[in-house]
């Protein structure tokens with residue numbers, strides 16, 4: 263099918279972009295993990311990409327994600343897909359996130375982290391979490407103030423049921439490459455500061471379809487890529503809605 267050839271080609275092209283960016287940065291390509299952001303696309307597309315070899319998927323909208331997670335598990339239980347919640351989190355909606363996801367990237371306040379920790383079922387592995395920092399994105403409310411990241415990180419690191427892995431950021435889009443790199447560099451500096459404070463962090467979740475090269479140059483270990491894999495999302499599926 264044409265659609266599948268296109269998806270396979272896009273998947274390979276994104277893989278090549280990651281490899282090229284790693285080489286340019288003098289980093290081994292296996293240091294960067296591709297998270298396929300499947301929001302707004304149906305379970306069938308997720309399974310198509312999983313058929314190309316991809317196993318890690320990111321979702322923003324809880325209800326949509328839960329339906330997709332269960333459909334994929336029913337269709338291909340053998341694939342054991344890994345699900346990352348990357349959207350804004352409402353504190354009254356933490357339970358299904360704690361129960362159905364492997365990772366959460368958008369921790370930006372202690373209350374949400376505590377609820378996820380309490381609600382993580384004990385028979386599951388700890389929920390892998392990143393703290394989202396609000397770098398330069400003055401118009402969005404997601405992410406903690408960088409000045410508060412250290413205190414939040416130390417608190418989250420002490421919670422049972424969670425494993426703090428690192429930081430996540432969605433910088434303001436910039437046309438100037440220097441300004442774009444500077445934002446990613448600030449996230450990396452904060453990450454290194456937290457490591458120097460004794461936190462065992464290994465994950466920098468930053469970089470999307472349009473800026474993954476700049477993010478990899480500044481140390482990204484997870485790039486979250488949607489449209490470069492699945493194509494443009496339909497208009498009206500605003501990234502900010504839940």
Ligand SMILES: *Cc1c(COP(=O)(O)O)cnc(C)c1O
Nearest residue numbers: 299322348470471486487488489
């Ligand atoms: C939608 C989204 C992405 C993917 O964006 P693309 O530009 O389509 O690659 C990555 N991260 C987050 C948090 C998103 O909401």
